[in-house]
Amino acid sequence: LAKTTQPISMDSYEGQEVNITCSHNNIATNDYITWYQQFPSQGPRFIIQGYKTKVTNEVASLFIPADRKSSTLSLPRVSLSDTAVYYCLVGDMKTGGFKTIFGAGTRLFVKA
């Protein structure tokens, strides 16, 4: 399983764009990159998943460079309610044998 490294914490202000970068130097060919969000006392919530280049959905964008050794989750115009822990995970989705191992995550604190 590819190990991931993220900043432990980040601070931002309402309305700003937040970029959280995750390093996964030993990512394998079949591995996908998935980001989850977790609020206190709740289960993680899926945010976005990608394999390469750029993926965008209604809540975030995911940028993956050509070497795929890192990825950046971009949250546009954050609000106070985006204060949460964000986890980056890497694994082989297609075989169905992917075990979701969580790293330490990044604690994002959005200030007014």
Place this chain on the structure above:
Amino acid sequence: GAVVSQHPSRVICKSGTSVKIECRSLDFQATTMFWYRQFPKQSLMLMATSNEGSKATYEQGVEKDKFLINHASLTLSTLTVTSAHPEDSSFYICSARDLGAGGTDEQYFGPGTRLTVT
């Protein structure tokens, strides 16, 4: 998206008793479910992988006789904490895998169960 439920949402039990936590996939069939434990201010720790119709696979350091997992149907997995002790107090989270038609995998998490052992 798909929904995973857990029951109960919180439970308080006395030391030495057993507690069962249910995890259900409400609108999809899940051949694989996972159980996690999370202590305050820490990340989720994978305890075991539960496969429908077969024995669960436990992670290193997790006592299989203490944390009994049953995955008898494609929509239900249960975790029983046997002879609970105060150190078992934690937030238990399950997830279910929905292997989509496109071949990519989506994993949905339950809301968690807060267990307090007194």
